[in-house]
Amino acid sequence: MSTSPSSRPTAFALHALGSSARAFDGVAEALADSLDVQAIDLPGFGDAAAMTGTSIPETIRHVERAIRRSGATRWILVGHSMGGKIASMVAARALAGESELFGLAGVALLAASPPVPEPMEEDRRRQMLSWAQGDAISAEDARTFVDANVGTGLAPDADARAIDDVRRTSTAAWRAWFETGSREDRSTDVGVLDLPALILAGGEDGDLGEDAQRRLNETVYPRADVEVLPGVGHLLPLERPLAVADAIRRFWTTSAGVGPAVPPDVAAVIASPRTSARTRGLLAQRAVADDPRATPQALTDVQLATLRVLADRVVPQDEPAIDIALRVDTQLAGGGGDGWRNADLPTDREAYAIALDALAPLRTRSPRELDTVIAQLSEGTYDEHDHFTAAQFAAWFEDARVDLVRQWLAHPATMARIGFDGFANGGDDVFTGFALLGADEREDWEMLPVIPR
Structure with a gap:
């Protein structure tokens, strides 16, 4: 994975419980002309099923590391179900400058779990916990889970992928979500996020349908557009990948991606330890469209x-x-x-x-x-x-x-345009300052453009 700064807009996609990065394959293909979709296997799921750190803080760190490694400097978060709660927390930390990330332009939530405890009937919670008492979830229980979460059904290849992802999920991660993650109230950590947002709900979804999205997620994102996909259940990116992709493309072109872009080299300096967390947060908020x-x-x-x-x-x-x-x-x-x-x-x-x-x-x-x-x-x-x-x-x-x-x-x-980098003087652990102060002298890390005379 590249670590050089990149100007191509990127969507980092965070999947649902019992799913994996593969759930976004159809969305990524449909969005290839507009956004680079990089889906991330969360700890305990997909190709990261062997990872043992599955708490919310550990998952957040995992996502932030993946974003930093990518080199993306202008990006949105796409969070599906469980991934939606993680996306909101990553977004809050990025806007506060706490994560050494810069370039967040918006958040798209797909049937997302909210920052507050997820609405769920306790009988259903107990049933789904009972499926994860051994080393793997059975094919029969995986079938029950997928069928309960779709509207009009899945295409054969998407259905097979969904069943396989449930079965290869770490049962420890499955239990951790139902016992702890879905119950946690992280609303104080997230607060209200003033940035472009898209909230998609399935018309046939149960606990996390339109009503829950408006009550529990729209209040977090005052700039959100809420859209409902008729006939769709909870597995939006698998059930209607083209509709999801179309909504995300509109969201980017009309809302999240309309502001001036910060050049990749400048964005990389803002994300680096040379810029204090407080300054990074202020610049992150100013960069939002x-x-x-x-x-x-x-x-x-x-x-x-x-x-x-x-x-x-x-x-x-x-x-x-x-x-x-x-x-x-x-x-x-x-x-x-x-x-x-x-x-x-x-x-x-x-x-x-x-x-x-x-x-x-x-x-x-x-x-x-x-x-x-x-x-x-x-x-x-x-x-x-x-x-x-x-x-x-x-x-x-x-x-x-x-x-x-x-x-x-x-x-x-604008700072990039005029060649100003005075914000990059450190300040968190140590005041870094500048070593070269002469006219037209630039240090090795200074990659900002200078307006020609």
Whole structure:
């Protein structure tokens, strides 16, 4: 497996209980044009059945090692059933900067087990535990398990694969999930994850169908799209691999993959010990694509639209662009800023509202007219509103320009573009710092691009 950084978007797929990486073969084939699907055998299952460390923390470490070894620097997690709980925990750690991983763009959950205890009838739990008292699950019990988890049935090859995977599952791992893993409440560890998410449910699924997904997983992912596959039971990637692949492809192209990409070499530095966990977490969150359906929190819809028009002229961007106006709105809603306020202006939130209301007609102006108004705002000659003087407009526009540029510069893709790597000074165990400080001198680890003069 490669360890060199790679820019190809990757989906790391985590399988269900009694399954294996092979469950995603059909999904991977159908997604080959869009994403590199790398399915991972979890400890105790598939080709990793001999592994003895099957607790949730050990499984998380196993997945994180596989992602690091892959060299992927822009990726999503796909978690099916049991794998969904693991995916949510890996995602939380990546967004917090705790795992020396960088590049998480979204999460797709397939009939996923939630971070809280999985809903399950105790009679069924006892029955399935009874199947794993020996060295292997019998063919008869494997047949019962698969039949109970499908809707309209499986194709012969998928059915044979499902039965075989149940039978080669470690009975110790099987018992560990039912006795411990599925019962654990990891909601505090996961929290609420503000990133693109897709939640798929089978229309014929029982405990983990649409209702459970909306109650237990959608609340974790406020940006989630929930889709139901009619006639499908619990084994989504085996029952409907093409439908699952289509949903994941749409999710990538319309949501998770729409933001600017951080170059692989830069992403590798962010993921390395040279970058502190706290800084890595902040950069991971900033790299997440903006929500195209987001509604403003501090501004009105018209005010945000006006700010976007100004942003396009003040900080012109190549596609795909960062929605820096939306990020300024989030900053205003949270009371953030640069730590000072002009004495001639009201609070930032009030000043933005007054100025943007006055400038609302700009949304229909030509670029030349926009540039004329922008020049007047900068020069302190814009005086077309009762609530602000020309000097107040100039003071506000200076603050607004600073806010817009700060949000643009804060994105790790922008840092890469301008060749900034000052974030990579360590800080967890030891302050690493820099050895070479001369102009145009670069250390061996510095792989960031420099803008030509």
